[in-house]
Amino acid sequence: MRNLLMKVNYDGTHYDGFQTQPQGNTIQDKLEHAILHLTGETLKITGSGRTDAGVHAYGQPFNFITSSQIPLERWCLALNARLPQDIVVTEAWEVPLSFHSRRGAKRKTYRYTINGNRFPDPFQRRWQHHHPMRLDIPAMEQGLAGLLGTHDYTSFASRKSTKTSHVRTIFEARLEVDRSMCRPGSSDQGVIHTYITGSGFLQHMVRIIMGTLMQVGQGKISADRIPVILAACDRAAAGPTAVSKGLALWSVEYDENEN
């Protein structure tokens, strides 16, 4: 028996998120189906976490225990040949049998992408939230800084969250503005990527943070309000949940000695 750790990139547009669902239209279902097709084994994979319907991922880790003798270097090509084109397995390692890609995850980074240009980008529109009205980037950066640290993030969690504790740590967060696709001489604001790295995230947490930050950028709420919203521990204190298509799981990190 071997424990295999792999990474998968996916365009989540047409899927109901990572974790298996009865309808079967999830990344996990597609991966398990490809493994069954390849090895004949009906098994359950473990993902590094859930993603919402429509959310994307760059290098999301997952692992599974297999008795297949297929050499490590053949897995990616063999699985990709059995997967839809919008799901691509890119790396595979053998890890200790004790390795668990969700429990072992120490830091996760999500990226949320806003197209702040006047017109949508036909090439990137499936993974950008189009927001053509001007956003106050320094105010958003200030608001984001107010979320750093270890807090009870109940204000930024779905009311449906079933977790017993809403305490999490946000280690780092930053905005990056890419102006390479702005039309010369226009008032285009560029493509705004927000990267948020934390110990873990509650259901809808990054999307509620982004929905609230956009209200800061629009001047509807002051950046100073963020710590107040956080302290309220009340979902009603925060802004709306931003659309899922702008969100991508960007990276997941483990302790060096765990894989």
Place this chain on the structure above:
Amino acid sequence: MRNLLMKVNYDGTHYDGFQTQPQGNTIQDKLEHAILHLTGETLKITGSGRTDAGVHAYGQPFNFITSSQIPLERWCLALNARLPQDIVVTEAWEVPLSFHSRRGAKRKTYRYTINGNRFPDPFQRRWQHHHPMRLDIPAMEQGLAGLLGTHDYTSFASRKSTKTSHVRTIFEARLEVDRSMCRPGSSDQGVIHTYITGSGFLQHMVRIIMGTLMQVGQGKISADRIPVILAACDRAAAGPTAVSKGLALWSVEYDENEN
């Protein structure tokens, strides 16, 4: 009457090229339909040139004569509201009645994109040709240099070309390698963009150049052969026609005093 010049971005994946066809599934047909819907005018637009089925464009110019009184600044939003999401009009100007977006074009640049990484990119796959085998980039650069200048490009034109002269000028050509999406420690070669700027291009010309250059990159033909292939004035001397999805019209330039 006004002559309006506009620019359009499109993801050409689902279209039969720019120029109108009886089946109506072209960029021109969609634009003319949107103009009819907006103004009630049945008119013909003039594009800066044709593109093949499946080819994309960033800022392709087109113009048309209209009697509509709609203010210039409202056109883009109004047309975009009437266009499919993969076609986006980004700019509009009024130009002299004599301006013609095809005849006036002085320099056109195409970009061809090869994903040289081991695995396809689920996000960019619709506009990248995936070529996971190693390419000799310096040899491709040398081959490309052999195409510069004013020549009869019959070897690099579709046999179906109906043009009386195949003499064109390639002003500039260069390769650019983007390694930002390579997997760390992998043998990934990066995303290879080839930019070719010329006075005009024959049918399939950029795609045949790229199909030939890839053979140079694969070591199947030597870069020194390019001038020989060019001198042959025979389509059979060149390599295959590269797939259309990797190609995008990148820019079209006019004389300063023409618009």
